[in-house]
Amino acid sequence: MNILPRKLKISWLIVHLLLIAYSITVVYPAILVIFNSFKSTQEIFSSPYGLPKSFSFINYVNAWNEANFGVYFKNSVFVTLVSVFLVLLVASLAAYVLARFKFKGSFVIFFVFLLGLMLPIRLAIIPLYILVRDLGLLDTYTGLILVYVASGLSFSIFILYTFFKSIPEEMVEAAKIEGANSFQIYYKIMLPLVRPALSTVAIFNFMSFWNDFFFPYILIKDEALYTVPVGITSFFGEYTTDWSLLFAGLALSIIPVLIVFFVMSKQFIEGLTAGAIK
Known part of the structure; x- marks a missing residue:
């Protein structure tokens, strides 16, 4: 009788360790x-x-002002927030239509979006670079933001599609009886119900865009438009490196990710565990 509980305790102990x-x-x-x-x-x-001899913030001040980290930080905040907002807007609209409306070719469109999960966008960097160049969007926020939005849509639509699909049809029918149109159903009913999924998508995309080095390095050459990951590379000198400024910059770059995660952690966990417990 006690063998099974004992095995469970050992298993839980191993998992926790x-x-x-x-x-x-x-x-x-x-x-x-x-x-x-x-x-x-x-x-x-x-x-x-070891621990520092004194907790002086001079490294942070120098990194922010003298090493232009403040410029890189503001660029990253702007690009990341706009990209996340556009991903949430476009992905939620697309997932809502694909999940709740049946029309010819809907499955094909959904399958095309899923292909983005199997084919990393970085494999197409050469034609992507040529496209951005021909559109005149090199060295611009717009070009980088559009690339980020395109790279985040497949995962976001896949997650949101599942949540929209799980909402009972009776709720939609009741809203239609009350006179709500399709957009009102999407905005006032669907979005509040899939809030955990929206938080999950927002956090994953925020971390991906904020920490990305590849696309800013390829598409941005103007130092005034550098994001944090690319800007930090300027801290490395040809012959010497100021490691104190480098570590201060890295510490500052961690703060936004921690803030976003702690603010949205409850919804994020709900999104990950949705459907696991009935």
Whole structure:
């Protein structure tokens, strides 16, 4: 009688130990970056794993003002927020139509979107670069934002389509009886019901766009338009590197991701676990 509970306890103990070990491997580098951001370059080399002698914010001030990190940070915030908003808008509209309306070719359109999950957009970087160049969108926010929106649509539509599909048809019929049109049903009924999915899509895309180095490096050559991942590379000198400014910049770049996750963590977890518990 006690064998099964004992095995379950052992299994749960192993799972928790693995999760703790994984958490340490994820959190420790971030803590190390934060501690080193308060040190001078000399102190980083002499004591890379120790606590800083003093918690001075001079490195952050210098990184923000003298190393142009403030410009890179503002560029990333603008590009990322606009891209996430457009992905949520376009993906939610497309998923709503594909999930709730039946018309000729709807499955083909949905399948085309799913192809984006199987074929990474980076494989098409040469024709993509030529397209952006011919449209005159190189070295512009617009070109980078459009590429981000295109890269995020497949995953976002796939997630939102599943949630829209799971909403009972009776709710839609009741809204139609009350006189609501299709857009009102989408805006006032559907979107509030799929809020966990919207949060999941927003967080995944925010992290992807914020941390992306590849597309800004290819499509942006004007340093005034650099985003954080590309801008940080300017901290590396040809012969020397100011590691104190580099770690301060890395610490600053972590803050928006943490803020977004903590603000939307409840909805994010609900989105991931939806359907797992009845």
